[in-house]
Amino acid sequence: MPIFNDLNLKNWKESEIWTDSLWIISKRDKSEKHNGFYHGNFVPQIPHQIILRYTKKNDIVFDPFLGSGTTVYEAENLNRNFIGIDIQKKLVDYVGKNIEPKNNFSDLITGDSAKINTFEKVKESLKNHKKKKIQLAILHPPYADIIKFSDLKDDLSNIKSLKEFLEKFSIILKNTIEILEKDRYLVIVMGDKYTAGKWIPLGFYCMNEAQKLGLTLKSVIIKNMEGNRAKQNKEAIWRYRALSSDYYIFKHEYILIFKY
Numbered sequence: 001m002p003i004f005n006d007l008n009l010k011n012w013k014e015s016e017i018w019t020d021s022l023w024i025i026s027k028r029d030k031s032e033k034h035n036g037f038y039h040g041n042f043v044p045q046i047p048h049q050i051i052l053r054y055t056k057k058n059d060i061v062f063d064p065f066l067g068s069g070t071t072v073y074e075a076e077n078l079n080r081n082f083i084g085i086d087i088q089k090k091l092v093d094y095v096g097k098n099i100e101p102k103n104n105f106s107d108l109i110t111g112d113s114a115k116i117n118t119f120e121k122v123k124e125s126l127k128n129h130k131k132k133k134i135q136l137a138i139l140h141p142p143y144a145d146i147i148k149f150s151d152l153k154d155d156l157s158n159i160k161s162l163k164e165f166l167e168k169f170s171i172i173l174k175n176t177i178e179i180l181e182k183d184r185y186l187v188i189v190m191g192d193k194y195t196a197g198k199w200i201p202l203g204f205y206c207m208n209e210a211q212k213l214g215l216t217l218k219s220v221i222i223k224n225m226e227g228n229r230a231k232q233n234k235e236a237i238w239r240y241r242a243l244s245s246d247y248y249i250f251k252h253e254y255i256l257i258f259k260y
């Protein structure tokens with residue numbers, strides 16, 4: 001049995017864990033607490049698959065970009081402990097009201113994930129539970145400034161230059177690695193963007209930041225982005241724009257799997 005999950009290889013044929021690098025997810029899981037209200041959230045199937053694949057029951061899952069809490073609800077469903085951070089207090093309060101810790105803990109912190117004092121609170125939470133390290137980190141940052149999440153100056157989505165965005169993201173990676181158990185996994189979910197007629201490969205740049213910090217790249221998963229534009233009836237206009245220009249329309253984002 002792998003040391004990093006609860007998979008019983010004797011019954012491997014029954015496992016629900018996906019092993020291909022192309023994830024075509026046609027429908028968002030809207031069960032239980034996943035109501036999908038938050039613009040910029042990810043589908044629950046992403047944390048569900050990653051948590052099953054890379055953690056055991058009672059391990060600690062860490063998410064420095066909590067958002068609407070998709071990851072914490074999956075951690076809760078799968079009996080994992082959780083520590084999460086978001087810069088927006090109102091989100092942390094909202095998610096906090098929805099969680100129902102039973103045998104596991106879910107600690108939520110309001111703060112800037114690039115700041116040392118925020119990570120001091122993470123370490124305090126670990127200490128309170130008599131734990132030293134986390135076993136899995138899932139990072140779903142803003143895709144630079146594509147969606148503005150808040151007016152807060154330390155919000156990554158308010159950074160205007162790519163260089164500064166990557167510098168700040170790298171600090172958050174570094175803070176996260178410091179609390180990650182050796183031989184465990186860190187996952188980045190990221191999309192690209194267009195600016196001034198250029199494709200900006202944010203996914204590759206973020207991958208590069210993680211590799212610079214010594215993480216080993218284990219997989220690059222491509223996930224489809226079906227749905228959002230269809231929901232807003234914008235597919236036709238995007239297709240017209242693409243045909244009348246020279247680019248392709250984003251249909252994918254990256255799930256980058258690293259081992260520490």
Ligand SMILES: C[S@@+](CC[C@H](N)C(=O)[O-])C[C@H]1O[C@@H](n2cnc3c(N)ncnc32)[C@H](O)[C@@H]1O
Pocket residue numbers: 038040041042043064065066067068069070071085086087088091111112113114140141142143149150154155156157
């Ligand atoms: C892409 S969303 C995460 C969505 C989440 N995975 C979900 O499913 O709801 C990114 C989040 O990062 C938060 N954020 C932006 N800058 C931050 C920072 N410096 N520290 C902590 N959180 C930050 C935003 O408030 C936003 O909720």
